[in-house]
Amino acid sequence: MKINYLICMLCLISIIGKAQQTNTPPAVGTWKIILKEDRELIKALKIYQQNNQWKALLGKTDLPVQYTQGKFIIDWKGKGAYFEGAFANNQQLIKGFWRQYQYVAPVKLTKTSQGWKGTREIQFKQLTIYLAIRKNKKTGELFSFIYNHERNQGNFIQITKVESKGNRVRLFGRNSKTPMFSGTFSKGGNILTMPINIQGMSGKVLRKVDPDKEVRARPRLGQKTYTYAQPKQINDGWETASLARTGANMDKIQALMDSILARKYFGLHSLVLVHNNQLVLDEYFYGHHREHLHDTRSAGKSLASTMIGLALDRNLLTNVDQKVVDLFPEYQGQIKNLDTRKKQMRIRDLMTMATGLACNDDDDKSPGNEGTMQDQTKQPDWVKYTLDLPMVREPGSKALYCTGGVNLLGQIVSNVSRQPTYEFLHKNLFEPLEIERYVMNTTPVNNGYLGGGIHMLPRDLAKFGQLFVNEGTWKGKRVISKKWVKEATKGHSTMNGAKYKNYGYNWWIQHYEVGGEKYKAFYASGNGGQLIFGVPKLNLVAVFNAGNYFWFGAWKHYIFDIMPNYIIPAIAKTKK
Incomplete structure (x- = not known):
């Protein structure tokens, strides 16, 4: 900084x-x-039949639609949009995915007397x-x-x-x-x-404003002191409860929230807490709210390794020691810099950031740097771009932050499942977790991007954390194997000079000591302060979303201050 x-x-x-x-x-x-x-975030979408012909309407715009081999296809070339969906629930629904502007999002249309209606959502x-x-x-x-x-x-x-x-x-x-x-x-x-x-994006007229009246410039307009209230019960799969009634140390919660309102923790957009599988705190700042999809940045990397676990559970992969190159038959004979070391690179090396590739996001001169990969236009297929990188060390020998390698995980699962990455993720993780709204980044060749940046609701991010705290179950139903959760959330490599193995399968590991008690936490982490914490000993999930992009000096306090000094001691009291 x-x-x-x-x-x-x-x-x-x-x-x-x-x-x-x-x-x-x-x-x-x-x-x-x-x-x-110049685009609309959410727009009404309808598919209907007229005179035995299928038609589609986006807002007030008629779109070309085909129904063939059980699938609806909208290929709107003029706007670079593509939809593919199919009937579900005895034709009560049409479910599919809308791709546009290098994003993809799920679409669910419900049958009405006038056709199947819903919305298409994008990011802008x-x-x-x-x-x-x-x-x-x-x-x-x-x-x-x-x-x-x-x-x-x-x-x-x-x-x-x-x-x-x-x-x-x-x-x-x-x-x-x-x-x-x-x-x-x-x-x-x-x-x-x-x-x-x-x-x-362009503009030219700036208006003088009073920051004290600007919702985006203050945690909350006119509020200096916090009053706790039980989170609102809505139809999103969560059962809410009163944190105050659990015996939690509410003085700690009060002190934390007053500090946020006083801008001690600048730029924090939301904080969600879950205890014993119940949502107990749900707070938003700087104009954000529970229906606002938030950029998760690299916190989304934990979804990539989870896809590997889901694929293993379905016998689509045999183990994490499978060789990466062997899982990309479409590039056989085309991968550059293919030496003995690259042939030995394993799935686990991608998940632990020990790829051996010339790929280091912390080095602007590294050819595999995420920014370099995304800014170049010579190779729009980012999977091939990463596979072509030269090797600089033995795979598994040293961990360096490599987003391109994490993105390969998604395409591996896409290859073995014969589904787009976003479709596999939706069917096998998001639907079981009752997650319906999100917008995922795609690559220039329309692959789902697993390097990070998926936009999700904070309360839905908490479901992902709770799944891992529950050792792979959601509401008593198995979603992913307990064995995978144990392996994914234990230390496998050392990052940033830590004194212990602080990185698992795209999960960070943190050890806390609070009040004489030791607590192991795992967390997903994204630029700006996007964090999903799990503390199994307390059956605790904490989700942070913030806007401190490229300012680790601000959001590191969520990890090293808020968690050990406020949240853990507040919840730990309920255990005594």
Whole structure:
């Protein structure tokens, strides 16, 4: 993390809401603009029959649809959209998947008198940009920084210099002789016209706002003290209960929540707790809510290894020592850099990050770096891209974070099951867990991407954690074998210089000592603070979602502070 960015974020936390002083330039203040792609997140979808012909309607747009060999197919080439589905439940439903914009999501249409109706859901990019311009009290110089809760864009757009003269302002970046952004203020001083283009999204009108009235700039508007309430019982498969009635240490919960409201733990979007298979805490901040699909980033990697476990349970694979290259017959004779070491790479090496490939996400110069893989256009098949990487060491010898290797796991299961990755995952994991809504990333060649980034509901993420705390069961029904859960959540490799084996099969391992008691936890972890904790000794699941992308200094506190100092001691009291 860059030092200057840390300083700016500390400034943001402490002064973003302070009132503008008198006799200051018109530039000083907080300016807001929302950039978004031209697409609708959720849209009504209907498939119906008219004059013995099948038709489809998305919103008000007629779509071409075919019904052949028991499948409905919508191939909307003009918008790059594709749907494939089939009848289910004695034709009461049509179930399938909608692919578009490099995302895929499940679709369920229910029979009505007018046909089968439902919605198609996709993901779209939106950036809420807060541009804070402040005056240094000692020097009188202006300084500026950007706060963005969706993608933490201030980490990438670092403003190092501000020039303001009259009704004009210019913002400069690092090593920049020309301004990144230039704009003019309206006569009233409440509008800043300044063209902005970030991640392909454009806008030019920024409006001055009061951060104390902005839902995205405060944990909760107008609330400084927390009052606990039992989570709402909704039809999502969870039974809720009162944490206060379990005997938990509510002083710890109160102190934690008051600290979140006071912005001690900046950028935390949601916190969900499950104890003894009951959802006991369900809290959201910065405008987020329980129906908001949240990016999970690399926490989704734990789904990849789980697919391997599910495939083993179904005898689609024999063991985790099967050779990776042998499981990709479609590339036989085409894999580059195929030496003896690559031929020996096993499934377990992918899950423990010990691939031996020239693949290190923590090294920008590594050819297998996830960003390098996704930014290049020469090879759109990311599976083939990863398989082609040269070997730099023996597989299984050293663990380095390699997202490309994790993505191979999904395609292995797709190959042996002869199903798209997302279809296998949906049928064998999500449906048993009563998970109906999510949006999954796909690769440029329409494979489901298992490297991370699936968007899910926090309460559904807790189901995934509970499955593993329950050693593979959900509501008493076996979903995945107990043997797999035990193997997946024990340490197999050492990452980041840990003193013990702190990485399992795409699950991190953490040892806590609280109040003289030792607790082993496993957790899925994603950039920005996406965490799914399981603490079997307490029958506890904790789910965090946050927006501190590329700012580990902020979200590490969820792991090393909130868990041992608040959540574990709060729940541990119920055991005594």
